[in-house]
Amino acid sequence: ESPEPRYSGPMDSVGRNTPRKEGPARVTGEARYVDDLRFPGMLHGRTIRSSIARGRVTGVSLDFDTTGFTVVDHRDIPGRNLIALIEPDQPALVVEQVNHREEPILLLAHEDRDTLARARVSIAYETAEPVYDPTVSEHVFKNILIEKGNLDRGFERAEVVIEGTYSTGAQEHVYIETNGVIAVPEPGGRMTLYGSLQCPYYVLKALRELLGDAVPDVRVVQTETGGGFGGKEDYPSVIAAHACLLAHKSGRPVKLVYDRAEDMTATTKRHPAIVRHRTGVTRDGRITAMDVEVLMDGGAYCTLSPVVLSRGAIHAGGAYRCANTRIAARAVRTNTPPNGAFRGFGAPQTLFAVEVHMDRIAEALGIDPVTLRMRNALRPGDTTATGQKLGADSSAREVLREAVRRSGFKRKRAKLAGTGRGIGLSLFLHGAGFTGSGEVRLASRAGLETTPTGVRVLVANTEIGQGTRTMLAQIVADGVGVPYEQVEVADADTSQVPDSGPTVASRTCMVVGGILTRCAAEMRERLAGLSPAEHHARHGRLHVEKGYEPHEGRRWDDATYRGDAYATYAWGCDVAEVELDPVTHEARVTRFTAVQEFGRPIHPAMARGQIEGGSAQGLGWALLEQVVMRDGRMANAQLTNYVIPTTLDTPPMDVVMLENHYAGGPFGAKGLGELPMDGPAPAVVNALRHAGLDVRDIPATPEALARAPRLSPTPSENA
């Protein structure tokens, strides 16, 4: 019998605001986050941390009755005392050497939280001189040099040379749910780790190293996750390690959930950065040479610093063409808690610098900032600093033109001059997916299987608010040719799903969605006209799994940093309007326009949410969010005095999504998650410049703005 061709493909899921796969649980309070879970016999865990930034532990004394307590130190680690990530330098627990404040030394567990909190531990130290200043640090985690053309010749051709140094501060993620996990010992010496996390397989890898043969089978399950933003990329491996050690020793489930202060003092931040620019230009505003130096403060251990630096370095030339470029970047060690992943991953720091620098170049030449950017913006066919030839899906000029038009930039620029208000813009790009050969090394795998009711998506990528499940289900629905309602997404549980790589780097949609598109095409063919449910009923489970395949002709050299740094780029132009309070020196953003091109929005409403939310984080980083370090420790580890934007600090936003499909992405899509973080800070600082303040460092707090040099009234800007 010939099957009815009922599933020839509705193809109406992508591009539509389909209902979220999570259903109503998050708005009803039914969604279970890790702190909402309890297991029989569960203990609570606590971490005893160093109170010095550098030195040696010389003695530990437990000043409490240890009855009913589980106590763990480095000697209880069955495998390697290591948080496995890039470099094997970070111990799970201090052996003797302390390298930063709040470094974990001892772990306690008890069934009663109050008893646990009252336990006193004294630690004796021999202290050493800490290094807090990255400019004098002699320990380099990573050096990167990107060279293109001939820098000397470029400066010879220049008629004007402009220099500047720009700095950006640390930033705390402030996911509203703090880091937390529960480790549960299972029969047969196995262990299950439930946690608020972005990358189940990163945690699994770290736990395998830590627990070794003592725990033959480890399983990592993501629970509902109350925000990540990169803050749950690398850190969950640390807290998971601690909970597992306590659970392994006690033989009981152990919950370890940080309170806000511990989360802020102990976990990672955005890398503070200092970026120096020296740029040669002709009088009519053509860039002839760019010399850029990038310095990032990695904190006490390597964590992800080499790759954060890499993304930062590659984006340091901004969205501009320049034949002669040198970008020298380094990440160094200091004695502060390690810095780690945060949305944008190094790019917001370097894009801030180049975009503020561009407005200073425009000012020096007497050219308006739009014309200067339009004249130098990368176009299809141009090559980036690494020598990557850009494809037709490159939209620098398009986003700039639309943002200028949409915001009334030119009119407002003239009108606001000299009023204490200002308008500024930024032009930026963001590479989608892992840098260089990263995706080839990850070799992600993703799969699909039929079920009695439809298709199940098998990926380890996590839903952390951004809509992973929904967006992947849309891609699969149209790929297989089934209604969206018939697609479900498996839980991110390492015992159930293949390693489709981490949920980072704006890669889930483009890279994992891309693998799933290929799985879907094969499944569709093998279904031979049957619906997945019909096929399942007749023939049993149909399973398709595929791995990442790089696009043909893509090349990258890790040694020389030459080649195709990313599969493709998303583009954006932000416009900020600011108002200065002459009494309090507060800068308030009154209106914000974001024009962004990321291929094609799979779910327009969620994409808009990424742009609005990322922009708000960028505005907070620009004006409000200051990590105050005192003696190597965050001194303002409270939401009372580390201030993130509230409803009252967040301006109305005008969001425009331009489409320029990328042939290598699912249904033309690229990555989006990080792009919105790149533009707000330089747009705000350029608006402050327009309002008469010379700002080169963020956060531009009222205290900083009170001290900022005043600029003479805006010189005429000639197009």
Add this chain to the structure above:
Amino acid sequence: MKLNVNGEERTVEVHPMRRLLDVLREDCGLTGTKEGCGEGECGACTVLIDGEPVCSCLVPAVQAEGATIVTVEGLSGDHPLQRALMREIGSQCGICTPGVVLAALELVESPKRPTLERIRERLAGNLCRCTGYEAIHRAVVAAHAERHSS
């Protein structure tokens, strides 16, 4: 101590100074109320006490004795505001959502059309790190329109 939670009289044996947040979550098993900061800054633990939104992390249980408490579990689950937050993606990761729902409820229930200014004032104590608030504002406006249509 006796508490009226979501219309139900409950008797709990707790220290009078125990945080209402912990009593709700641990003694009553109502985990929809979340802890975000423990110092009354983020609003994730917002509940209604006698109709007013309050941070339950700052309230000792004894202070809520005899009062009427409403948590997110006390809503139908199908309230126009809950549906609008889903539809408009005013809830991304969802951890702030129960607090936002309770803080915004009055805006939706009141016949007066909420202006953007009123919404921003009312929700200024509820931190959301995902949405940039725009989608929450849209959800409140849409929910109000739905609630007062017909």
